Each structure stands twice: as structure tokens, then as C-alpha cells.
Amino acid sequence: VSTRTAIAKEAAPTARVADVCATCAARVVGLCAPLDAVALGQIAGGSERIAVRARDVIFLQGDPSAQVFALVSGAARLTRLLPDGRRAAIGFRFAGDLIGYTPAAEYPFGAEALGDATLCRMDRGHLDLVLRTNPAIERSLLDLCARELAATQDQVMALARFTAEERVATFLVALAGAHAARGRIGRVLDLPGTRADLGDLLGLTLETVSRVISAFRRRGWIALHAQSGVELIEPQQLRALARGEGACVGGCTAPA
Amino acid sequence: VSTRTAIAKEAAPTARVADVCATCAARVVGLCAPLDAVALGQIAGGSERIAVRARDVIFLQGDPSAQVFALVSGAARLTRLLPDGRRAAIGFRFAGDLIGYTPAAEYPFGAEALGDATLCRMDRGHLDLVLRTNPAIERSLLDLCARELAATQDQVMALARFTAEERVATFLVALAGAHAARGRIGRVLDLPGTRADLGDLLGLTLETVSRVISAFRRRGWIALHAQSGVELIEPQQLRALARGEGACVGGCTAPA
DNA sequence: CGACCTGTTGAAATATATCAAACATGGTGG
DNA sequence: CCACCATGTTTGATATATTTCAACAGGTCG
Numbered sequence: 153v154s155t156r157t158a159i160a161k162e163a164a165p166t167a168r169v170a171d172v173c174a175t176c177a178a179r180v181v182g183l184c185a186p187l188d189a190v191a192l193g194q195i196a197g198g199s200e201r202i203a204v205r206a207r208d209v210i211f212l213q214g215d216p217s218a219q220v221f222a223l224v225s226g227a228a229r230l231t232r233l234l235p236d237g238r239r240a241a242i243g244f245r246f247a248g249d250l251i252g253y254t255p256a257a258e259y260p261f262g263a264e265a266l267g268d269a270t271l272c273r274m275d276r277g278h279l280d281l282v283l284r285t286n287p288a289i290e291r292s293l294l295d296l297c298a299r300e301l302a303a304t305q306d307q308v309m310a311l312a313r314f315t316a317e318e319r320v321a322t323f324l325v326a327l328a329g330a331h332a333a334r335g336r337i338g339r340v341l342d343l344p345g346t347r348a349d350l351g352d353l354l355g356l357t358l359e360t361v362s363r364v365i366s367a368f369r370r371r372g373w374i375a376l377h378a379q380s381g382v383e384l385i386e387p388q389q390l391r392a393l394a395r396g397e398g399a400c401v402g403g404c405t406a407p408a
Numbered sequence: 409v410s411t412r413t414a415i416a417k418e419a420a421p422t423a424r425v426a427d428v429c430a431t432c433a434a435r436v437v438g439l440c441a442p443l444d445a446v447a448l449g450q451i452a453g454g455s456e457r458i459a460v461r462a463r464d465v466i467f468l469q470g471d472p473s474a475q476v477f478a479l480v481s482g483a484a485r486l487t488r489l490l491p492d493g494r495r496a497a498i499g500f501r502f503a504g505d506l507i508g509y510t511p512a513a514e515y516p517f518g519a520e521a522l523g524d525a526t527l528c529r530m531d532r533g534h535l536d537l538v539l540r541t542n543p544a545i546e547r548s549l550l551d552l553c554a555r556e557l558a559a560t561q562d563q564v565m566a567l568a569r570f571t572a573e574e575r576v577a578t579f580l581v582a583l584a585g586a587h588a589a590r591g592r593i594g595r596v597l598d599l600p601g602t603r604a605d606l607g608d609l610l611g612l613t614l615e616t617v618s619r620v621i622s623a624f625r626r627r628g629w630i631a632l633h634a635q636s637g638v639e640l641i642e643p644q645q646l647r648a649l650a651r652g653e654g655a656c657v658g659g660c661t662a663p664a
Numbered sequence: 665c666g667a668c669c670t671g672t673t674g675a676a677a678t679a680t681a682t683c684a685a686a687c688a689t690g691g692t693g694g
Numbered sequence: 695c696c697a698c699c700a701t702g703t704t705t706g707a708t709a710t711a712t713t714t715c716a717a718c719a720g721g722t723c724g
């Protein structure tokens with residue numbers, strides 16, 4: 153399961169490692185925000201920057217979990233694979249997210265870049281060392297894990313009880329949130345991955361994803377722009393769907 | 409959303425609190441295993457035992473997360489609720505599991521007892537205090553969270569790509585594992601909850617759950633016994649389904 | 665006994681998957 | 695520059711797994 157060349161190793165050629173990765177570590181959302189320069193330096197000391205291209209494998213499900221990655225730019229997807237080839241995406245990750253931290257000996261899922269991306273790779277053992285000497289980081293890592301858990305539970309809810317339209321709407325709203333959290337302004341979002349990737353995330357086929365997107369477009373709720381651009385024209389309609397209030401357009405629980 | 413009496417408060421009348429809860433804390437799987445008597449005493453000091461009856465609410469989604477619970481005996485389910493009444497179960501929990509620990513200010517899901525159960529309730533603030541003075545516990549809590557995350561990801565995979573039969577088989581296999589991990593011998597399992605509860609967990613309707621169980625019974629893979637008892641007669645068949653190898657009974661990838 | 669809850673099973677309805685074709689796009693090489 | 699190919703998207707027709715609606719049976723409990 154695990155015999156593949158992991159990633160194209162390309163250390164950043166211009167800057168010193170510590171330099172580069174202090175920057176990248178600082179961008180890890182939530183994790184390093186409360187850290188002082190010393191702690192940042194500690195993390196940076198054992199890390200290295202990496203560039204990957206679209207569709208490159210970052211690590212495979214089942215690989216020994218010897219490294220931890222921070223996504224500096226771009227997007228990645230975490231996937232579980234079934235023996236017969238069925239695939240589900242656990243989630244998408246964006247700039248600043250931490251990927252691959254697990255107490256298990258092997259990664260419980262694989263990770264691949266959705267587009268060209270840059271990562272910061274650190275040794276798992278080194279990170280553990282830093283954690284043990286910085287209880288504050290360990291605590292924020294626990295928070296991070298709990299937040300990730302809550303997000304995964306949202307996905308469980310969506311997969312268990314949402315219709316196809318509700319799932320796609322939920323994704324678009326969440327994507328808008330991820331853009332906003334990273335300071336990207338404007339209503340034009342960058343759709344990461346193909347329809348098939350979205351299908352894996354939402355438990356749908358690529359055809360169904362395409363049909364739903366077309367339906368939203370026909371209703372004037374979104375517009376598609378060149379090269380993976382989506383504009384949310386009626387975000388409140390999408391949000392209403394994502395809220396899971398049922399088929400009613402207005403409030404159908406209180407008619408008069 | 410949060411105006412309901414939480415639970416029937418019934419402090420254990422016979423034993424002293426510290427006594428009872430040292431026992432119950434010790435049973436929290438993984439969390440307290442590596443602890444010494446002092447730490448256990450610390451935890452026990454701020455905790456209290458509670459008895460709940462079938463269907464009792466332990467806490468509601470949206471309630472302030474001021475308490476953390478350890479399930480001493482019985483089973484509970486964690487559920488998310490949608491505005492229009494649709495419901496999904498995030499997971500079932502059994503004796504020794506920790507429930508309701510979240511860094512968020514409010515519980516992101518509700519918890520109810522599936523049958524009669526006993527819990528150990530501790531103050532969130534007290535637990536945090538113990539955590540801060542015992543880095544070892546904090547570390548095992550992080551492990552716990554990561555393991556829970558991995559389990560939730562399994563559920564995502566199942567909901568996204570498994571058929572109804574595969575989902576029910578997965579649940580039965582997992583239930584057998586939970587029984588085994590708690591030292592219960594024999595192949596007769598105790599089905600927690602109703603068909604509707606199972607449906608919420610597996611993203612199916614109660615009728616579909618019933619049909620699948622009937623199908624397994626007709627095939628001789630399981631047998632139903634009085635009062636929620638299930639016997640796994642052909643566990644390997646169920647495990648094959650749960651593995652997600654597709655429709656092939658033998659190995660269909662290598663025909664010659 | 666009757667009301668109620670849980671489980672089972674059947675028939676019909678439907679959302680989504682599957683299969684299939686056409687269209688767009690971008691790169692590559694002659 | 696254009697033909698060509700691989701990849702992704704859209705749309706249609708059909709199939710099917712699961713839901714929905716409905717009836718009934720067996721308990722339990724007041």
C-alpha cells in the first residue's frame with residue numbers, strides 16, 4: 153500500500169530554512185498564534201519547505217506517520233480509500249492548516265495536493281519534542297484537534313441526512329468561509345479540484361455534482377467564471393439550504 | 409434550544425464521592441490508565457456520580473459546556489439535530505468513554521442515554537485545572553481526541569460510499585469490538601437503541617435497518633435473541649462487508 | 665382491555681447512480 | 695498553425711437502492 157515515491161523534494165533554494173519556516177509556521181492557523189519568537193524558532197529549526205504540483209501525493213494512507221505538514225499555499229484533500237477503489241474525502245485543507253498530525257503509527261488517510269501547493273514539512277519526533285517543552289502549543293493542538301473533530305461531525309450530519317443540493321450548498325458556504333478566514337475578499341471563489349473531487353467529499357458522483365451546480369447557476373444563485381471560479385450571487389439562498397431547514401423556501405413552520 | 413432540565417440528579421447515596429469516582433475515572437479508557445493515585449484523587453475530588461434512565465437527556469446541543477461526563481455503565485448516543493427535525497447520530501459511546509469534552513463554549517452535539525446508565529460528572533473548570541497540572545493527562549486527552557477523530561472519519565467513509573448492508577455490517581463489527589474491548593465474552597451482543605437510533609447513526613431509515621437485519625438473519629449470518637440480543641454467527645461475512653471490498657464474495661480482482 | 669411503542673414486511677415513489685454521448689479546453693507534436 | 699489527444703464538464707436516458715407510505719403483529723404498561 154505504501155510503496156510510492158512520496159513527493160518531489162525541493163528545498164527552497166533562496167532563503168535559509170529557519171527563515172522560510174518561521175513564516176510558514178506562523179501561518180498555521182490557531183496553532184502558532186500564541187507563540188513567542190523562541191518557540192517559533194524551535195519549530196522552524198526542524199522543518200523544511202516543499203513544493204508540490206497538482207495531484208501530487210503528499211503521503212499515502214498507511215504510510216508511517218513520521219512527518220507533519222503545514223500547508224503554506226494551495227489546497228489539499230485528505231482521502232480514505234477502500235480496497236475496491238471507492239474513495240471518500242475526509243476534508244479539504246487550505247493555507248495555514250496542519251496536515252498529518254496523528255498519534256497513530258501510520259496515517260489513517262492519504263493526502264494529495266489539489267493544485268500546485270507549497271508545504272512546510274517537519275519531523276514528527278521534532279514536533280513532539282517542541283510540544284513537550286511548550287505546553288501552550290500542546291494545548292492549542294488539542295483545541296485544533298477538537299475543532300477538526302467538530303468539522304468532521306458536521307460532515308457526518310451532511311452525509312447522513314442532507315440532499316445533494318444541501319451538500320453542495322454547504323460546501324460552497326464553507327468554502328466562502330475558508331476564503332474569508334484567509335483574508336480573501338470578493339465573492340468569486342476558487343473551486344479546488346474537479347467535480348469528481350467534490351463528489352468524493354460530498355458522497356456524490358461527479359455527474360450529480362455537475363447537475364446541482366448547473367441548477368444553482370440556472371437559478372441565478374451562482375455564476376461560473378473562467379478556470380474554476382465560482383461567484384456566489386445569492387449567498388443567503390445557499391446558506392438557507394446549508395442550514396438544513398427542509399424544503400420550505402420561506403418559513404414553513406409558522407404559516408399564520 | 410437549551411431550556412430543559414438536564415438530568416435527574418442522583419448522587420450516589422452509599423459511598424463517598426471520592427471513592428466512587430476514583431473507580432469511575434479509572435475506567436475512562438485510555439485517559440486515566442497512566443495516572444498515579446494522586447492524579448486520580450484530583451480528578452475524583454471534583455466529580456459526582458449520576459444515574460440516568462433510558463432516553464434521558466444528558467446534555468443538549470447548544471448547552472454551555474460546563475461539565476464533562478464519563479460513562480460508567482450503559483450506552484449513550486451523541487446526536488446533531490437539524491432545524492427541521494432531521495437527526496444524525498455522531499456516534500455511540502459505551503462504558504469508560506468520555507463524553508462532552510470540548511474547547512467550545514457550547515456542546516456541538518447533544519447526548520442521551522440509550523438505556524439505563526450511570527455517569528460520572530465533573531466540572532469542566534476542575535478538569536482543566538487537573539489537566540494543566542498533569543501534562544500526561546493532557547497528552548492522553550489529545551490522543552483520545554485524535555482517536556475519536558479517526559473513528560469519525562471512518563463514519564464519513566461509511567456514510568459517503570457504503571451501501572446499507574455494508575453500514576449495518578460495519579456497525580455490528582464495531583459493536584463486537586466495543587464489547588470485546590470491555591471484556592465481554594461470547595458472541596451475543598447487546599444492541600443499543602432502537603432501529604430508528606441505528607438509522608440515525610448509519611444515515612438510513614428505520615425500515616431499511618430492519619430490512620437489512622432481516623436479510624442477515626435469513627442468510628444465517630446473525631440470530632436475534634430476546635430483548636435486543638444479536639448473535640454474530642458468521643462474523644467473517646460481516647467483516648468482509650465492513651472491509652468494503654465491493655460486491656464480490658470471493659476475491660474478484662484475481663480470477664486466474 | 666386499550667393505548668402505545670417497537671419491529672416487520674409490502675408496494676409505490678423518488679433521489680441519486682449508472683451508462684452514454686457530445687462538448688469544451690489545453691497541451692503536444694508534427 | 696492545426697490535428698490530435700487527454701482530461702474535465704455537461705446533459706440525457708435509464709436503472710436501482712433507498713425512502714416513503716401503509717398495514718399489521720407482538721410486547722408492555724397504565
